[in-house]
Amino acid sequence: MNRKTVYILAFPVMLFLMSLKTAFTSMQAQSPSTDSLKRPAKFGFGRPATAQEIAAWNIDIRPDGKGLPAGQGDVKKGKLLYAQKCAMCHGEDGTEKPGVKLPGSALVGDTSANSKPKTIGNYWPYATTLFDYMRRAMPYNLPGSLSNNEVYSITAYLLNANKIIKADVVLDAKNLYKVQMPAKKLFIMDDRKGGPEIK
Template identity: 65%
Template sequence: MKIKIVVGTALLGLILFHQVSAQQPVPSTHKNGTSYPSRFGFGRLATTAEIALWDIDVRPDGKGLPAGQGDVLKGKVIYTSKCMACHGNNDTDLSKIKLPAPVLVSDTLAKSRPKAIGNYWPYATTLFDYIRRTMPYNQPGSLTDNEVYSITAYLLYANKIIKQNQLLNAKTLPGIVMPAKKLFIMDDRKGGPEVR
């Protein structure tokens, strides 16, 4: 009786093992011949709350953008108090001053300098993602979502990409086409003898 159960369990295990492993994109036998289980059973399921706490990324299609909104005028006020000390006042010529952080405003022509948001950033969503995750430098991650929308709006406006009255939110931000997007190509090196 006992043996039957053990054999039965083993068979069931084998069947389950094969069903699971059939779905895996890699073989479950290691190079040296030892067979890997389809799962080791280490680790634990992550809760929805745990994922939400860390899942702060934003994709170009808008996936990950939070609720809330911002505008250019609010953004300019926040920029002045929280960003300008490092990134400079975008209204005056700072070409001769060495700033602690990159200049953020350029025109939209590909060959113009400096390389900044207007002529070198291919996606507007990247602004939101980056500012929210790591700015301001001395207080990383301290801005509210609305503040991030507003700073993003101000920077897009200062780079002549949106109008002063445009509101930014999860719906409008992914729709903004950046002037530099058309310049970007995927890696076209192919390996092999050719120098590219």
């Protein structure tokens, strides 16, 4: 065995010893500690959202009218749109007929409390919810396809059919949220907090 061969053979052994030393040092360095104490104020993950991105998705409408878009609609246009886009599931005039099972729920009915079936007249506390829900999720077969003007018109038609607004009302962002719904007075917040009482 010449000197060169010895070096060649010794090299891997040295590497092995070096790696052992590194492993040993890092083991010593690993004293137990919890990382939760060192959480940063901000992680810096994610990115700021642009105004356009927010506008594209921000379609919700609050009971105080916040979020209602520009545009308007009336009962007459709404009646026509209802016939074209809603009647196939909710019935010709939105009412429940004896012996007929509608694919969707009945929307028009008696506005007195606790009457059946549950309709906009007797079970919807806020008019803004109609606009919000229809625009995001209806018609069921083409969700999100209605224009703001169309949603205003169908909302006007349904509120009129439930005898909540007059036939000549033009709905827009300024008056829709002011419509008082007959069912609002019925709604109460759940105040149960557990404990023995059955409520």
